[in-house]
Amino acid sequence: MVTRLFLCMLLLASANWTSAETQARSFDLNGVTELVFDGDITVKFTQADNAQAMVTLVKGDWDDVEIKQTKALFKVSGKTGFWNFWGSANAELEIKISVPQLSRLEMVGEVDFHGKSLNVGNLEIEMVGASYAGFSDSLNADNLDLDITGASKFEAHSLNAEAAKIELTGASNVVVSGSGSIAKLALELTGASNFEAASLVGQSVIAEATGASNIELEVSEQLKASLSGASNLRYGGSPKLNVNTSGASNVKAY
Missing domain, CATH: 2.160.20.120 (Pectate Lyase C-like)
Structure with a gap:
């Protein structure tokens, strides 16, 4: 009886070890x-x-x-x-x-992506569903194409690029908590999306927002904005403005 019990325990331990190993x-x-x-x-x-x-x-x-x-x-x-x-x-x-x-990062579903920093040339990021991507330090790219759909969130302490195209759809969010600089920035937001980057400086910015979307950033040279619905854009700096709004949307300096 003792021998059988010992063999059973040995087999169980072996099975568990094999399972853990694989x-x-x-x-x-x-x-x-x-x-x-x-x-x-x-x-x-x-x-x-x-x-x-x-x-x-x-x-x-x-x-x-x-x-x-x-x-x-x-x-x-x-x-x-x-x-x-x-x-x-x-x-x-x-x-x-x-x-x-x-050069490409795609996340679908419930992906939880964490990195410290990334320095690249051309980068495409696509997020669909309820995914999260965060860089605790910085993301630096020559050209950045960021496309987010659903309820996903992208976050970086610092975001820097020569040129960036950012499209947010649904209830998507982009948060830049620290500083950053983008020479040419194109933003397109629909639904209830948010672009929160109060300390990010865009030199030349083209922004389009519909629905109940919100944009916040600093602009140094030129801001061209087209907003509709109940969207809002708040900007810092003293850029040259070309603004069109409709509905309950508005563009304000802070």
Whole structure:
């Protein structure tokens, strides 16, 4: 009896050890410049010469996870949403990832992306659903294309670019908590979106807002704005103005 009990405990321990061992998988990301995450995924990002990823399965089964890697692309997807409603799949993942350069970042679903800083040339960021992307220090790019749809939020302490195009739809939010500078900035907000960047300086800014959207930033040279609905734009500085408003929208200096 004692022998059987000992064997059962040994088998159970072995099974648990094997299960724990297979919860994480590593990947060599040499050459990868595009990252796509889809599902319930927490990402800890670092810009470094060592290109690699460690994907950990926190909840669910690997059968509900799809990982695709090509020469430039690394994509991780976990079944969520509709599948969770029926209780058939609920993959929750944590990823630690580092690459030296990044040209595209896409997040769909409930992705929670955290990085300290990023310095790149051309960068496209697309967020759909209820995702979050944050850089606790700074994001610096030559050309930035940021497209957010749904209830997602992008946050950076400092944001700097030669040129940036930012489109927000639904209840999306962009927050720049510290300083920053963008030479040419194009903003397009619809729905109840918000662009909060009181200390960010845009040299030449073109802003369009509809619905109940809000924009706040500093402009040094030229501001061209077209607002409708109940949208608001508050700006600092003394730029040359070209403003059109309709409905209950307004443009005010602070």
